[in-house]
Amino acid sequence: MHHQFDNYTGRLTGATSAMWPYYPLSPRSYSKADRSQVIFDQKSTRAAQVQGNCRVVPRKQIPGTSYFYAPLDERLRLKMEHYQKPNGIPIHLKGGPADKVLFGVTVALLAVGIVSAFNLVYRMAVPKKQ
Template identity: 30%
Template sequence: MRFKFSHFTGRLSAPSPLNTPSKFGNVVEGPKIQYQLGTKVAVTDTPKHRGYYSAVPEVLQQKMRTFQMPNGLPVHVKGGPIDTLLYVFTAAVCFIGFVESCRVYYVLSYPTPPPKDE
């Protein structure tokens, strides 16, 4: 039995009998939607735009070739030395933030005692 995501419940559920395939592999069709007279249905794809795609610029094609090259580098450093520098900088900022958060937790856990007045 194939389960489907139900948008009504937000969970996986068994398909309704209308969507359950028969023993012969044919899918039983559900009832047709009948609209009231005068109902306007939004059209998202107009026929004048079907099959028309503009040319991809050469600069974008070169970037696509660079990032799809199988050179063993992760995608976040394939851009060159600037990407590597940004990656190292981001890693250093994350490490410093982690160390500072640990220091703050330590200071808040063990505060310094107030000075004694004599």
């Protein structure tokens, strides 16, 4: 099923026909002049001010462009560093003991399935003697 952004609801909606992707709703391209403006309910309304313990994350610029990387949660950054260390451990085992257990269970179930498949082929090929 194909989806398209609905400007009214601001969500993805399902296509009404299979040909929808081939015939877009508007042939004009998006331009920066089409951005919607934030409209406040009153003139006295201001944007929210953040106060208190707010950690400011330094923004890093993408090399060769004027764009910045999106801010990244510290826990996610540490987890990415952990998985990218070149320590010789395969990626499917870097999660610790739980990954080793899951890998062992997966290999055991795979072995049982292969043995069962060969057993089935053998029973079908060699009939019982009567």
